[in-house]
Amino acid sequence: MTDLQTIFNSESELVAAALALGAENAGGSLTAGELALAKEAGVAPKGAVVTLLKDLIRAGKDPLGDIFSTLRSSETRREHGATYTPAPIVQTMVDWAASTRNPVRIVDPGVGSARFLMRAAAAFPKAELVGIDIDPLAALLARANLAAAGFADRSRIILGDYRRFSDRVDGSTLYIGNPPYVRHHQIAPKWKEWLAIEASKLGLSASKLAGLHVYFFLATARNAKPKDYGTFITASEWLDVNYGAIVRTLMLGALGGKSVTVIDPNAQPFPDAATTAAIATFEIGAKPTSVYFQRVDDLDKLGELGKGRKIHRDRLSTENRWSHLTHITEKPPEGYVELGELCRVHRGTVTGANGVWIAGEHSAGLPDSVLFPTVTRAREVLEAGGLLHDPKRLRCVIDIPTDLDELDNADRKAVTKFLKIARRMGGDKGYVASHRKAWWSVGLRAAAPIISTYMARRPPGFVINRAEARHINIAHGLYPREELSEDAKKALVDYLSVNITQRSGRTYAGGLTKFEPREMERLIVPGPALLVAGAAR
Structure with missing residues (x-):
């Protein structure tokens, strides 16, 4: 050849x-x-x-x-x-x-x-x-x-x-x-309108952020008739992202989904792109009680479609993300647990407009009471060597109380002046701002004892957060369910930093690997006793 x-x-x-x-x-x-x-x-x-x-x-x-x-x-x-x-x-x-x-x-x-x-x-x-x-x-x-x-x-x-x-x-x-994989920003407005119209004919709503493969699933559901059937291989994004909700709904409805097989990017399902793939099978008019889910990491192990773990349709209808269903949970080794048993994992806050809400020259004069040192770049975690200790090396996010009356007169005067600037910058516009209790209140989470990255062309990074930094949506916060000693936190971070690979997450076109909070909670880690024992050695 x-x-x-x-x-x-x-x-x-x-x-x-x-x-x-x-x-x-x-x-x-x-x-x-x-x-x-x-x-x-x-x-x-x-x-x-x-x-x-x-x-x-x-x-x-x-x-x-x-x-x-x-x-x-x-x-x-x-x-x-x-x-x-x-x-x-x-x-x-x-x-x-x-x-x-x-x-x-x-x-x-x-x-x-x-x-x-x-x-x-x-x-x-x-x-x-x-x-x-x-x-x-x-x-x-x-x-x-x-x-x-x-x-x-x-x-x-x-x-x-x-x-x-x-x-x-x-x-x-x-x-x-x-079906071709093309991102939404390359799709003409007339076709985005087509997507909305055709989805509404089936009683569904569709996001304009959908990639082209979503259009092909919808076109098939529109044209096919009972006893037609099919199988498509696409990037696996539709299993989890918000714009993929219409495909998940079609699989449980008009398409008659029968199985989903996820192929790890290391198996190179698409030779030109390091991407997690999903093979969906469907039969129009079918309403199987359960849908089969499986995951393979080698094309030699692909085997038959329509096999794997059976997930009841009722459960699928309540799940916002499906890719984690392809992971068969193995019994952890003695003394090990899922990370979710130790910590809750929460994605960072979405500001809606980083240019407005990350402090800079435009926010000069704001009081310290509304400025919070925050992890705003993944490299701040990746380059910290497992310990984030100096808040002065971080940028601040502006988080103003919903009720401005909580501020004293001097602080309120400075905040009011800033809000005029924020309006001119469009801080009150957009979906996120319009859905907050007050458009000016970002609503940062409390500082997480451990912070991790979650999307990169490498495994996630983890740090102990001694800087008491907040985090926005470029990072996850790990909040222990019960108090962990500093030594136990260090042992946990050390373990995660060495033993977690990209294969544990979802890889997108271009090689980016992403860990959703629930996926991260399924990681197997030493239990509290082993962490303490490890810290003592």
């Missing part, structure tokens, strides 16, 4: 190879976008290269997709969510579909080079194959693969947007694929 990749130096050469493999004869007539690429195509590759490509394709490989992924950088492809799925995952998803029923039609909403359709075509020799993609080059590659493999006569490739797809057929449809 490496030798082939060195032969192709441009996308136009790849187009020429796709045409030589018969792309024009598969999946319907070429669209204007595809024809434009064809006109610009370079010289067709030599016959020996075409023969090698055909042999690889018929052997179940995807040389065209591999070459495409080499010629077009991962950064460029990521703009359109074009991340190609490894063959073992594709096959596992197809195997699940084959164990469920025989569809009359297979739809891949983001077809790419047709990896899913190619495997599904072999499993379902009579099914119509429909692939949809917005990229003309990807569409050509899909056509070429299908033609070379002998599936041209039952293929249809649509150059367009899956959100506009509404074709229905008699009989069951299998929806399968890797």
